[in-house]
Amino acid sequence: MTIEELLNKAFEAMDNAYAPYSNYHVGACVLCKDGRTFLGANIENASFGATNCAERTAIFATYANGYRKDDIEALAIVSDGKRVAAPCGICRQVLSELLNQDTPIILSNGKDRVDTNIKELLPMQFNGDDLD
Numbered sequence: 001m002t003i004e005e006l007l008n009k010a011f012e013a014m015d016n017a018y019a020p021y022s023n024y025h026v027g028a029c030v031l032c033k034d035g036r037t038f039l040g041a042n043i044e045n046a047s048f049g050a051t052n053c054a055e056r057t058a059i060f061a062t063y064a065n066g067y068r069k070d071d072i073e074a075l076a077i078v079s080d081g082k083r084v085a086a087p088c089g090i091c092r093q094v095l096s097e098l099l100n101q102d103t104p105i106i107l108s109n110g111k112d113r114v115d116t117n118i119k120e121l122l123p124m125q126f127n128g129d130d131l132d
């Protein structure tokens, strides 16, 4: 699958966003090395803190289907904002544990594209090595 196809899948997922409060729509797609894909969209809640971001929805679906970080080829995250949305702090923490450090993360708003990875997005990570 090309990066363009992966981004298109993330845009399809964005159509399923449930965002009645922010009206800001985000989609995500995890591409696994065997070709399977897992979609995610942001799902909001009237208790705002209960909202789940698109990339967490997608990565949790990936893990819930038995896939792990070494099985993942790339993650695309797209939004309908006027500038490219970078993952929020909570998502960066989650992705730092559930993705390999250099797995490509591709961000787009349909106009501009940024290619990055979690090592770049979240330096000085707190992780399981810090816990006894």
Ligand code: THU
Residues within 6 Å of the ligand: 019, 022, 024, 025, 026, 041, 042, 043, 044, 051, 052, 053, 054, 055, 085, 086, 087, 088, 091
């Ligand atoms: N949101 C995401 O889904 N991913 C991000 O990386 C940034 C923010 C969602 C959460 C909320 O539903 C809306 O965007 C506005 O914050």
